[in-house]
Amino acid sequence: PKTIFSGIQPTGSVHIGNYFGAIENWVKLQENGENVIWSIVDMHAITLQHNSTELKENILKLTAVLLACGIDPNKSILFQQSSVSMHAELSWILACLTTMPRLAHQPQYKEKSQTLKDVPLGLYIYPILQTADILLYKATHVPVGEDQVQHIQLAEHLAQKFNTTYGETFPMPIAVINKDFGRIKSLRDPLQKMSKSESDTKSRLNLTDEPAVLLNKIKKAVTDFTSVVSYDPENRPGVSNLVSIHSMITGMSPEEICKEVKHLNTGQYKLFLADILIDKLNPIREKIQLYMNQPKYLQKVLHEGTQKAKDIAFKNWLEVKDKVGYGTPI
Ligand code: ATP
Ligand code: MG
Structure with a gap:
């Protein structure tokens, strides 16, 4: 069975790169899977400095944007990452299977740390959390923009690593790219990609x-x-x-x-x-x-999505815990 998962960070205003690179495709894919899951990945959103009040507003605003673009909570699950604590728990297990040099090669870390004097550890290890997001639902298809391809390859590597270490558990996740154009570029610097978190x-x-x-x-x-x-x-x-x-x-x-x-x-x-x-x-x-005028409804959508996401995650998490050896002999 096909399980589709993808995430988007509540880091700022959604731009046309997000739309054409990812969201447009998500709307089409809703019809196509047994489980179709979209996450507002607020845990990723704190890897760079943030403002708490703005983050809360951005989570609700992003929910409004996704619904306006055509994400349908009756066809797919839309939820907030931090409300399912198993993402963090699984990422610890995966961190123990990852080497530092492999992370050092990840593109986003390199790009986003360019202007930083001190690189937060969270920014460095965030691809592991991203892998946990995907594997927690045993996702088979991950529709993302072209800038995320290497991160999905890491997820594939870690799925394999987990399977060979602890026994067959996770299907190999594959990246699904919407269009062949690569990423949409910044209007101010066409050598950089268009980004939510760019200050200009x-x-x-x-x-x-x-x-x-x-x-x-x-x-x-x-x-x-x-x-x-x-x-x-x-x-x-x-x-x-x-x-x-x-x-x-x-x-x-x-x-x-x-x-x-x-x-x-x-x-x-x-x-x-x-x-x-x-x-x-x-x-x-x-x-x-x-949608922005109906904050109660947006909260309800997220709340119901979280319950559904938890149900799927919990089943997989019990299996992972058992395989890793978090338990006692019967
Ligand atoms: P941030 O600057 O906070 O990382 P972002 O604009 O990169 O924000 P993300 O939340 O990281 O957005 O990514 C959401 C989705 O949008 C991902 O699937 C990503 O691949 C896609 N995406 C982001 N930027 C572009 C772009 N310029 N062109 C095409 N797809 C993009
Ligand atoms: Mg990004």
Whole structure:
């Protein structure tokens, strides 16, 4: 049986990278599994400095965003990671099976620690917690954006390691990637990915941004001094990123897009793309507003999701404990 699991951090405003890289696919996959589980991974959200009040608000806001995008609590389980304590417990067991050099190679740690003087241990070991998230539900399919592929490979490695150490327990989780474009890049620095936690808000296009804000951010997107629109991620990362976004919205290939807009210069193209993006995001933004006005309902959704998640997790956790030897001989 197929079990689908994925998570998203309540670290800030959800952007179109999250949407096209992950959430859009989640909505389709709801129809496709025996267990389909989405987690708001608040334990991951404290690996970098955070503000408690903001974190609480972000958890509720993210719930509203996911429902507005089409996550349906009757078809899939939506829950908050920290309310299922077995994530932390399993991650300890997995930490004992992981070596330090393997973690040192993980991409996110390298990227996110670049500007830090002292790296928190939590940031370093967070891929282990991510593995625990996946294995706790014996997930077989993990739909993520391209930036997460190496983390899912670690999960695969640790599943295997656990199985050879303690006996066959976990299926191999595989990463399911939505689109072939890699990651959506920052509008301010097209060599970095678009991120929730980046401090420059002009770097990302949020699902909650008003049309005027979207237009302004796209206008200010870093491109180059060539005026035609072409798709060449190596040499023209800025304009190619815009074409990728266009392609994700419309389903047209980059080549088709460049042909369609060959009469526009990059400045005109930005206005053209802004219109398309605004049309796409308007209905989502309106739905987010509606859900945000119903905090009691959002809390109820999370609460019910937690109960369902716990039921699945507990069964697997008992098996893990037994295999590891947490018990006494009968
Ligand atoms: P943070 O900066 O806090 O890590 P994030 O924007 O990277 O935030 P996550 O919560 O880490 O978002 O990831 C949620 C999902 O969105 C993951 O599946 C991830 O692969 C995907 N994702 C994140 N950024 C991008 C991007 N720029 N392009 C495509 N997919 C992305
Ligand atoms: Mg991330």
